[in-house]
Amino acid sequence: GIQVEQSPPDLILQEGANSTLRCNFSDSVNNLQWFHQNPWGQLINLFYIPSGTKQNGRLSATTVATERYSLLYISSSQTTDSGVYFCAVAGANSKLTFGKGITLSVRP
Amino acid sequence: DVKVTQSSRYLVKRTGEKVFLECVQDMDHENMFWYRQDPGLGLRLIYFSYDVKMKEKGDIPEGYSVSREKKERFSLILESASTNQTSMYLCASSTSGTGERTKGYTFGSGTRLTVV
DSSP: OOOEEEEOSEEEEETTOOEEEEEEESSOOSEEEEEEEOTTOOEEEEEEOSSEEEEETTEEEEEEGGGTEEEEEEOSOOGGGOEEEEEEEEOTTOOOEEOOOEEEEEEO | OOOEEESOSEEEEOTTOOEEEEEEESSOOSEEEEEEEETTTEEEEEEEESSTTOOEEOSOOTTEEEEEEETTEEEEEESSOOGGGOEEEEEEEEOOSSSGGGSSOEEOOOEEEEEO
16 A cells, blocks of 8 residues: 655644644555644644645645655644644545654644 | 534443444535554554445454444444454544545544453
8 A cells, every 4th residue: 555654753843933744655646635633632634635735824735746745834833733743645545544643842 | 614523532341342433424425434543553544435335444444343324424333342442543524526625534533442
């Protein structure tokens, strides 16, 4: 199956800083999603982005499908951005495979 | 907004018990999924369903079964619970419809199951 690698595994930021989270995948995909899991365990879909660039407030994402990576940008980070960020991809079999996640801690 | 509701937030069961985890979604989504999440292993797909009465095995189906008798409800069954099934269980749904916004998964808040 498709392999998904996220980096860095852990990230500590001061409030107000910007950050870039990376997702590499091993094969062609037709589905790529970014999720945020808050400290209470709830997973929230941030972006559906198999290719191209999208923005939603302080968050934006870019997927370069031909080079098999996606980036999630967080600008002006806030303490509520803390949690785990997952990248998940699916290829022809349509089964979404998750990366191990990136744990982000934003300090006030 | 789409809502995916899991029946229990916390559950404690004994080894050998039959356990039912229920998931209900209210947006007429065709697709429903069960994942388990364990530290260091991320989310792993147990079973999924693309339609009523249809089911397909995910990556770790052993020890589990599922039921989808109605479109809005997808049940995960542990036939004989074991301690290695202690985990966080997450249900998700999505639509097969067109349009980018419809392709994203919506997750429930999870059920933390402890088997003793």
